[in-house]
Amino acid sequence: MFKSIKSVALFFGAILLVVSLACNLPVGSSDVPETRIPVSENAAENLEQNLAKAVEDIQNGDPTTLIVNEAEITSLVVYRLEQQSGGSISDSQVYLRNGAIQYRGTLKQAPVSVPVEAEILVSAGLDGRLDYEVVDVSAGPFNLMQEMVDNLTSQLDQALYASDSQLNNIIVENVTIADGVMTISGRPR
Numbered sequence: 001m002f003k004s005i006k007s008v009a010l011f012f013g014a015i016l017l018v019v020s021l022a023c024n025l026p027v028g029s030s031d032v033p034e035t036r037i038p039v040s041e042n043a044a045e046n047l048e049q050n051l052a053k054a055v056e057d058i059q060n061g062d063p064t065t066l067i068v069n070e071a072e073i074t075s076l077v078v079y080r081l082e083q084q085s086g087g088s089i090s091d092s093q094v095y096l097r098n099g100a101i102q103y104r105g106t107l108k109q110a111p112v113s114v115p116v117e118a119e120i121l122v123s124a125g126l127d128g129r130l131d132y133e134v135v136d137v138s139a140g141p142f143n144l145m146q147e148m149v150d151n152l153t154s155q156l157d158q159a160l161y162a163s164d165s166q167l168n169n170i171i172v173e174n175v176t177i178a179d180g181v182m183t184i185s186g187r188p189r
Contacts, residue, residue, distance in 0.1 A: 037095070043075035044072065051066065059188075062188075064187070065186075066185075092105040096178075097177070097179065097180065098177075100177060102120075103117065116139050121133045130172045171186055171187050
């Protein structure tokens with residue numbers, strides 16, 4: 001259970017870590033998104049329980065479907081990752097729209113606050129693995145260099161598919177991201 005939760009947390013943690021290391025930029029803040037996603041401890045716990053149930057299904061040899069909404073994933077990022085950042089990351093919002101995971105937040109590096117954004121396309125790969133592509137990472141008005149995006153991708157690969165990761169035991173059959181919901185269907189490998 002905790003390895004799958006850890007994989008998801010590491011997925012977003014790696015994004016936030018690379019952005020925070022790369023962003024010592026003295027720029028203003030970006031526009032606030034139209035829709036603020038509500039955050040609650042209950043939503044974060046609900047996602048953790050759903051992840052645990054999906055892992056249990058796979059371990060029992062059953063297919064599973066994990067449905068994640070924006071409130072759950074944003075709450076998980078806020079309550080698990082922002083707290084670990086020591087206040088350097090705040091205002092996290094995770095949107096699940098148009099086939100992508102879109103992150104928006106604020107990176108604080110005294111005395112500057114920098115808006116950060118990341119967009120990741122996620123799909124089911126032909127090999128049954130969770131495929132993703134980091135298509136954009138920006139801090140203020142600046143996009144990160146491709147080398148930094150490649151480094152982020154490498155860190156995500158290591159976090160998601162470490163030798164002890166539960167994701168190695170799953171064939172991901174379908175991923176859909178639309179209208180605030182991500183649905184991942186899979187079966188045991």
